[in-house]
Amino acid sequence: MNATLANYISENMNSILETWKQLMEEEEDGKFFQIMSDSMIDSTAREFGDLMIVSLTENDKDFTKQIEDFSVKISRHGWSISFVMKAMTNFTEAIYHNMEQSGFLNNSNSASYIRLMNKWLTPLNHSIVEAYSKTWERTVQLQKMALQELSASLIPVFDKISVMPLVGTIDTERAKLIMENLLQGVVKHRSEVVLLDITGVPVVDTMVAHHIIQAADAVRLVGAKCMLVGIRPEIAQTIVALGINLNDFTTTSTLQRGMEQALAITKRQIVEVEEE
Incomplete structure (x- = not known):
């Protein structure tokens, strides 16, 4: 079932991304989202989608390394932790929406896939938030040290x-x-x-x-x-x-x-x- 879900996300990534973008533009932080270039939005969202697929198919070592790399990238974009959490929540909603619209979910399998999604996405989101928080804290600390060095000389x-x-x-x-x-x-x-x-x-x-x-x-x-x-x-x-x-x-x-x-x-x- 993991492989089936991973294949579905991979094959329908374009439509999932379109739904996700619409959800993000409706958020209160939509203006911030709108000033980003389309290429940056697309590449970041696709990388998150790929990360979801990896979490279903690869080993823990590869997955942990990719989470760390992804967290560094989005921290450099200046995204707040609340914005990151909204983005991940909306991506999940976009997957559900497209699965329902395409008929991938039906009365016979919806309960099983929903349980799988919840079991899979909750630890994935927690891992990304934790890694992102650590990356952001390191970035802020380095900026603070640089500011101290530059602005306190006589x-x-x-x-x-x-x-x-x-x-x-x-x-x-x-x-x-x-x-x-x-x-x-x-x-x-x-x-x-x-x-x-x-x-x-x-x-x-x-x-x-x-x-x-x-x-x-x-x-x-x-x-x-x-x-x-x-x-x-x-x-x-x-x-x-x-x-x-x-x-x-x-x-x-x-x-x-x-x-x-x-x-x-x-x-x-x-x-x-x-x-x-």
């Missing part, structure tokens, strides 16, 4: 003046890294003024503000002054609404203005030189 731009550009969400782990790099950089570069640039920070809430205030206090303890630059209008409104006290900070809306003030603090300024 850059000397002038003698005694350094800038630390902050990018992305600041959590407790990143805040610790920022603090360490900030203090080490201040001592290493002998900075007197440090500009924390939050232009690339999407949200400044109470926790983020607390981390920034802690960083500024630490900088003062090593003999430097900390300025907060890159405060966008929406960030300023949030800070005021939350009642966050930044009175001890020199703040500016742009890095350029912050640099002008930093130069003034260190008794320097930028002047234009007239051409002779």
